[in-house]
Amino acid sequence: MPADFALEEFLPYRLSVAANRTSRLFARRYSEEFGLSIPEWRVLAVVGRFGGLSASAVVERTAMDKVKVSRAVRALLARGLLAREGDAEDRRVQRLAMTAEGRAVHARILPLARGLEAELLAGTSVADRAALHRLLDALDRRLTEMGAGPGAEGPD
Amino acid sequence: MPADFALEEFLPYRLSVAANRTSRLFARRYSEEFGLSIPEWRVLAVVGRFGGLSASAVVERTAMDKVKVSRAVRALLARGLLAREGDAEDRRVQRLAMTAEGRAVHARILPLARGLEAELLAGTSVADRAALHRLLDALDRRLTEMGAGPGAEGPD
DNA sequence: GCACGCTAGTTACCGATGAAACCAAAGGCA
DNA sequence: TGCCTTTGGTTTCATCGGTAACTAGCGTGC
Numbered sequence: 001m002p003a004d005f006a007l008e009e010f011l012p013y014r015l016s017v018a019a020n021r022t023s024r025l026f027a028r029r030y031s032e033e034f035g036l037s038i039p040e041w042r043v044l045a046v047v048g049r050f051g052g053l054s055a056s057a058v059v060e061r062t063a064m065d066k067v068k069v070s071r072a073v074r075a076l077l078a079r080g081l082l083a084r085e086g087d088a089e090d091r092r093v094q095r096l097a098m099t100a101e102g103r104a105v106h107a108r109i110l111p112l113a114r115g116l117e118a119e120l121l122a123g124t125s126v127a128d129r130a131a132l133h134r135l136l137d138a139l140d141r142r143l144t145e146m147g148a149g150p151g152a153e154g155p156d
Numbered sequence: 157m158p159a160d161f162a163l164e165e166f167l168p169y170r171l172s173v174a175a176n177r178t179s180r181l182f183a184r185r186y187s188e189e190f191g192l193s194i195p196e197w198r199v200l201a202v203v204g205r206f207g208g209l210s211a212s213a214v215v216e217r218t219a220m221d222k223v224k225v226s227r228a229v230r231a232l233l234a235r236g237l238l239a240r241e242g243d244a245e246d247r248r249v250q251r252l253a254m255t256a257e258g259r260a261v262h263a264r265i266l267p268l269a270r271g272l273e274a275e276l277l278a279g280t281s282v283a284d285r286a287a288l289h290r291l292l293d294a295l296d297r298r299l300t301e302m303g304a305g306p307g308a309e310g311p312d
Numbered sequence: 313g314c315a316c317g318c319t320a321g322t323t324a325c326c327g328a329t330g331a332a333a334c335c336a337a338a339g340g341c342a
Numbered sequence: 343t344g345c346c347t348t349t350g351g352t353t354t355c356a357t358c359g360g361t362a363a364c365t366a367g368c369g370t371g372c
Contacts, residue, residue, distance in 0.1 A: 067321090
């Protein structure tokens with residue numbers, strides 16, 4: 001059994017390092033400029049795209065834990081970026097919608113997010129980026145087959 | 157400002173999801189079969205490869221927080237998988253080495269780690285994997301330029 | 313009509329995490 | 343020598359995250 005194991009080439013390790021450094025960098029920017037945590041920004045992003053979602057629909061779309069979504073929603077409600085309204089047909093469900101202020105913040109944070117992503121990918125080839133997405137797709141499928149629950153988050 | 161932002165194609169998000177699902181899956185296995193957390197296994201891995209490291213050298217090699225390394229080391233010492241010995245030249249430094257039992261566990265966990273990684277990558281092309289590593293390299297460099305501290309970890 | 317199980321969402325609890333404070337030992341440097 | 347900064351490493355503390363337990367409402371079978 002070869003003992004020459006190189007942690008620095010081990011995929012789970014590399015992924016973890018890259019994801020965490022990225023998360024922290026983005027978290028810092030979101031937080032500095034908008035006072036949003038990553039879960040909050042994610043919820044805002046999906047509600048911004050698909051209006052009238054329920055919290056559990058957000059859970060599906062973001063792959064975040066339901067507790068984390070619940071907390072993020074509470075924070076966004078408290079800050080007046082989201083509003084919610086009980087569903088008439090199913091009284092367990094609360095539908096989420098952006099407020100005017102929520103839309104404003106969303107519109108301002110989007111370019112920041114896209115800009116950071118572009119900066120991160122600057123200098124990489126289109127082919128490599130395509131391969132990356134293919135591989136991440138494959139990984140997602142594999143993880144599901146291997147019985148890894150959803151769950152999406154590191155430190156915020 | 158297009159509002160059609162697709163979170164599910166946003167790189168930081170995808171990275172985070174993939175890394176966290178992977179970490180959790182691996183953590184479960186390491187923990188079930190060896191009672192090791194991911195930080196512990198990482199420390200064991202680097203000490204297994206480079207003997208006689210100091211804790212701060214481990215920090216550099218693993219990109220983990222020094223506090224986390226400190227805790228992982230303590231746990232490994234307590235379980236008798238590592239031993240340490242003060243450096244003669246610099247009395248602040250404690251050099252880490254594997255015990256016989258540490259080597260045994262290391263030897264048994266390695267195939268598990270490699271096997272899981274292989275399973276994760278099953279069905280992906282060599283070219284895509286190469287692209288992935290290229291991209292992760294580029295990302296690391298970019299992150300450093302963009303002022304993201306090291307830091308490596310999500311939930312264990 | 314009502315007992316049972318299921319889903320939406322929240323709360324409670326506990327372990328993990330990391331920033332910052334801290335201690336001890338080195339290393340300039342005057 | 344004495345001071346001041348830096349580094350190795352641990353401890354503290356506030357925060358975050360997830361599992362599990364809980365409440366409320368829906369729906370099915372009988």
